[in-house]
Amino acid sequence: MNDAQVWAGASGSADTSALPPLHNAWLGMLTSIQNPASEPKSTCGDCVMCAGVDRSGSSVTFSPDVKCCSYVPHLANFVAGRSLLGPGHASISARIARKAGVTPLALGLSYADIQRVVSERSQFGRSPVVVCPHFDQETKGCGIWQTRNAVCSTWFCKHERGAVSLRFWQAVRDLLMAAEERVGQHCLTHGGLPDEQADAVLAHRAGIQAAIARANAGEAVPDIEVGGESAHWYETMWGEWAGREEDWFRATADVAASIKPAEFIALMADVPHLCQAVADCGHDLNTHDVPDRLRFHPGDGSAATPEVLRLVGYSPFDPLVLPASLFADLRRLDGRPITEVREGNDVSQTRLDDNLLELLHDFEVAVPREQQVPARLGGQVPGLTISLEPESAQEQKQREQERSDQV
Ligand code: SF4
Numbered sequence: 001m002n003d004a005q006v007w008a009g010a011s012g013s014a015d016t017s018a019l020p021p022l023h024n025a026w027l028g029m030l031t032s033i034q035n036p037a038s039e040p041k042s043t044c045g046d047c048v049m050c051a052g053v054d055r056s057g058s059s060v061t062f063s064p065d066v067k068c069c070s071y072v073p074h075l076a077n078f079v080a081g082r083s084l085l086g087p088g089h090a091s092i093s094a095r096i097a098r099k100a101g102v103t104p105l106a107l108g109l110s111y112a113d114i115q116r117v118v119s120e121r122s123q124f125g126r127s128p129v130v131v132c133p134h135f136d137q138e139t140k141g142c143g144i145w146q147t148r149n150a151v152c153s154t155w156f157c158k159h160e161r162g163a164v165s166l167r168f169w170q171a172v173r174d175l176l177m178a179a180e181e182r183v184g185q186h187c188l189t190h191g192g193l194p195d196e197q198a199d200a201v202l203a204h205r206a207g208i209q210a211a212i213a214r215a216n217a218g219e220a221v222p223d224i225e226v227g228g229e230s231a232h233w234y235e236t237m238w239g240e241w242a243g244r245e246e247d248w249f250r251a252t253a254d255v256a257a258s259i260k261p262a263e264f265i266a267l268m269a270d271v272p273h274l275c276q277a278v279a280d281c282g283h284d285l286n287t288h289d290v291p292d293r294l295r296f297h298p299g300d301g302s303a304a305t306p307e308v309l310r311l312v313g314y315s316p317f318d319p320l321v322l323p324a325s326l327f328a329d330l331r332r333l334d335g336r337p338i339t340e341v342r343e344g345n346d347v348s349q350t351r352l353d354d355n356l357l358e359l360l361h362d363f364e365v366a367v368p369r370e371q372q373v374p375a376r377l378g379g380q381v382p383g384l385t386i387s388l389e390p391e392s393a394q395e396q397k398q399r400e401q402e403r404s405d406q407v
């Protein structure tokens with residue numbers, strides 16, 4: 001692949017990859033993983049999480065007006081520049097025109113944005129308080145699909161192998177986020193911005209990251225920080241590019257496109273552990289190691305009907321749905337060796353066969369006897385945390401009422 005192809009993301013079979021072209025090319029350069037397949041149960045064009053419990057298996061139902069796009073993506077400068085060339089360019093222009101969270105490094109959050117999200121209770125997938133500015137309300141889809149960022153392209157509500165797949169995608173996400181950050185900083189310093197301005201921009205980014213961390217820990221964003229992002233501050237930060245922000249972002253896309261593969265690899269030289277994590281999680285995806293002892297431990301929100309069990313394990317969005325008739329067998333998994341649990345049964349007839357045990361283990365519905373029950377909420381969306389708690393019946397009713405009022 002030549003340099004132009006890398007940055008255009010053109011590769012023979014990239015169309016089959018879950019990732020946008022550029023991220024796909026990066027992953028191939030940094031690891032031995034090529035064109036990772038998407039998660040087929042995350043049916044984004046016909047969102048499974050909006051379809052109700054019978055189809056999704058989850059007691060959490062998303063609003064089609066938000067889906068999983070309850071998130072304001074951080075777009076590195078060159079990603080914004082590339083997006084300006086695509087079908088969703090109007091949403092990028094509108095975000096730039098807003099000036100909030102717009103710096104030569106990225107389109108991100110402002111202190112005021114953080115303050116607003118924290119003060120209004122937002123619920124992931126259900127509340128219109130936070131909706132991505134690139135979410136197209138007509139198509140109910142992503143306006144910048146081909147240039148969406150690392151977080152968006154590695155997030156799925158459902159996974160073929162449950163927690164094993166989730167860990168793989170999180171490792172890919174962390175690696176690609178590191179790439180976005182490094183290439184964005186490279187564009188900042190090679191785009192012709194004076195050093196003092198570049199330093200101020202990086203200091204602002206560090207301040208925003210600290211504010212997000214504090215907000216996630218329950219601290220309010222002080223007004224003084226919001227006030228610091230004044231019109232004067234904005235003009236100073238942008239310098240001679242003020243008023244020509246779109247030109248800047250397009251220019252950074254050109255700077256990024258001029259980075260040679262060897263240069264890119266050098267930019268990533270300080271994060272070999274992130275490459276290794278992807279390789280390790282990729283290896284796990286291709287292996288099936290079921291512990292010798294398992295304890296059946298469905299989490300909060302699990303439910304049973306006369307026909308099915310909906311067992312919440314690693315994620316409330318992706319319960320394991322099994323025939324209700326298996327319940328008695330599952331309860332026999334009490335931490336004893338599997339051979340003992342199966343004793344007296346012909347293994348070919350018992351329903352606790354290897355495939356079922358793998359599923360239970362992958363989805364963390366059954367855990368190794370000695371293992372603490374893993375955290376089951378959160379941790380899926382980096383950045384500003386939004387409540388993932390299932391809404392109450394009253395909240396659900398209120399949301400439905402609001403929706404019918406709008407109609
Ligand atoms: S990943 Fe998002 S859009 Fe796709 S099916 Fe899941 S909730 Fe819906």
Ligand code: SF4
Nearest residue numbers: 069132134135142152
């Ligand atoms: S960029 Fe696209 S995928 Fe990401 S949150 Fe926005 S609309 Fe959703």
